[in-house]
Amino acid sequence: MKIQPQGPRIGVKISDVDVKALTDEQFAKIYRAWLDHNVLVVTGQDLTIPEFVKYSERFGTIVPHPSKSTRHPNHPEITLLGVNKFRPDGSLNMDIYGRGAEGWHTDGAYDAVPFKATQLYALAIPDQGGDTFFANGYAAYDAMPQRLKQRMEGVNGAFGGNPALLNPEDRGKPPVEHPIVRTHPETGRKSLYFDPRKIRFIVGAEPQESADLIAELETCMIQPDAQYRHKWNKGDVVIWDNRCSYHKAAGDYPPEQDRIHWRVSIKGG
Numbered sequence: 001m002k003i004q005p006q007g008p009r010i011g012v013k014i015s016d017v018d019v020k021a022l023t024d025e026q027f028a029k030i031y032r033a034w035l036d037h038n039v040l041v042v043t044g045q046d047l048t049i050p051e052f053v054k055y056s057e058r059f060g061t062i063v064p065h066p067s068k069s070t071r072h073p074n075h076p077e078i079t080l081l082g083v084n085k086f087r088p089d090g091s092l093n094m095d096i097y098g099r100g101a102e103g104w105h106t107d108g109a110y111d112a113v114p115f116k117a118t119q120l121y122a123l124a125i126p127d128q129g130g131d132t133f134f135a136n137g138y139a140a141y142d143a144m145p146q147r148l149k150q151r152m153e154g155v156n157g158a159f160g161g162n163p164a165l166l167n168p169e170d171r172g173k174p175p176v177e178h179p180i181v182r183t184h185p186e187t188g189r190k191s192l193y194f195d196p197r198k199i200r201f202i203v204g205a206e207p208q209e210s211a212d213l214i215a216e217l218e219t220c221m222i223q224p225d226a227q228y229r230h231k232w233n234k235g236d237v238v239i240w241d242n243r244c245s246y247h248k249a250a251g252d253y254p255p256e257q258d259r260i261h262w263r264v265s266i267k268g269g
Contacts, residue, residue, distance in 0.1 A: 001026060003033050010136040010245065011228030012037035019045055019055045019237065027058055034059075035187055038245040039134045039228055042237040045121070049075050052121050052237075052262055059239060060116050060268030067165040070096075072262075079263040081120070085255065092255050095164045101251025102197060104135065104222060106242045108265060109198045110161030112176045117266040119239040124260040125232045129253035132230045137191035137244040139226030141181065144192065148216060152180045156203040159195060175200045180217070184244050191244040194221055221246065232259075239266075 001017040012033045017026065019042055034040040047055070049072070056062055064071060065079045072078035085096040108115030141149070158175040180202070182193035196218050202210040230238060240247055253259050 001029070003029070005037060006039075006041070007226070007228040009139055009223075009226040010037060010134055011039045011041070011230070013041045013043065015043045017042065020047070020051050022055075022058075031059070034239060034241065038136055038138075039230075039238065039240045039247075041230060043233065043235065045235045045237050047121060047237070049078060049262065053077060053264065055237070056119050056239075056264045056266060059119070060266040062264045063115075063267050065263070065265050066111075066161070066170055068167050068170070069165060077264060079265070081261040081263050082124075082259045097255055098249075098251045099165070100132075100247070100249035102248070104133075104246045104248050105195045105197055106137075106193070106246055108242060108267075109159040109178065109193075109195045110173070110176065113267055114178060115242045115265045116268050117239050117241055118263065119237065119266065120261040120263050122232045122234050122236045122238075122261055124258035125234050126253035126257035126259050129250055130232060130259045131250045131252075132232070132238070133248050133250065134228045134230065134240060135222045135246045136226035137182075137193065137246060138189050139223040140192035140194070140221050140246075141190050143220045143223050144217075148213075148220070149181065151213070152217075155180050155205075157194070158200045158203055159198045160200050161198065177203055182243060187244075189244070192217065192220060193243070194218070195246075196221070 002015045004013045006013055062077045064076045070079050072080055085093050087093050107118045156177040157180045158177055160175040178193055182191050194217050199214055202213050
């Protein structure tokens with residue numbers, strides 16, 4: 001098993017291993033590498049859905065994604081990404097094609113218990129484009145001015161969901177609160193827990209101050225030396241820590257080509 005850091009402050013790649021046959025000792029090394037680097041890539045895998053689910057469950061509890069329309073029909077814990085992106089009339093459904101490419105975000109911030117991690121398994125990859133970008137939330141916290149760190153310590157943000165792919169009965173839920181400065185429960189490190197598209201307001205702040213704080217936090221979010229760009233290969237399994245990182249899809253691959261992943265949402269920890 002080879003462990004190779006990717007970026008200077010985020011990303012690690014694991015090769016020469018079969019996740020179906022990991023010993024507890026091997027998985028402990030993989031899990032530690034993931035905690036240390038926020039985003040973990042395991043290359044060259046050949047998995048069935050039960051095998052992918054079994055491996056993912058070693059990281060925590062899998063929960064079905066709230067977007068019911070994109071769940072696997074026989075395995076609701078699996079989200080199908082990139083499937084059915086053309087409507088019956090032949091037009092491109094941008095909610096499917098551009099999913100994840102709307103901007104930097106963290107998964108599950110709209111949930112009272114947000115997602116610990118998200119894991120993808122690549123089934124089909126286009127000839128060009130289709131990369132995924134990641135950024136380090138610890139680095140974002142480090143970049144916050146001391147004044148801003150002190151202002152946000154112990155302060156919550158109110159987060160709400162994006163209704164684009166939700167069924168009508170699942171829309172309109174009230175926002176939930178999470179700490180803006182989040183101490184990781186496993187590493188003990190502080191990160192900026194933030195999502196520009198999901199945050200509604202800063203709890204306890206007047207409207208103008210809330211808007212100003214949100215705008216300033218967004219400027220700290222992405223640090224140039226704390227990013228990793230993943231170019232997918234078929235068989236890649238990639239997991240990222242939503243507690244301390246952000247991501248976005250490039251949204252730039254040829255629409256006529258397939259970019260298909262299985263996805264699981266993981267809670268716990």
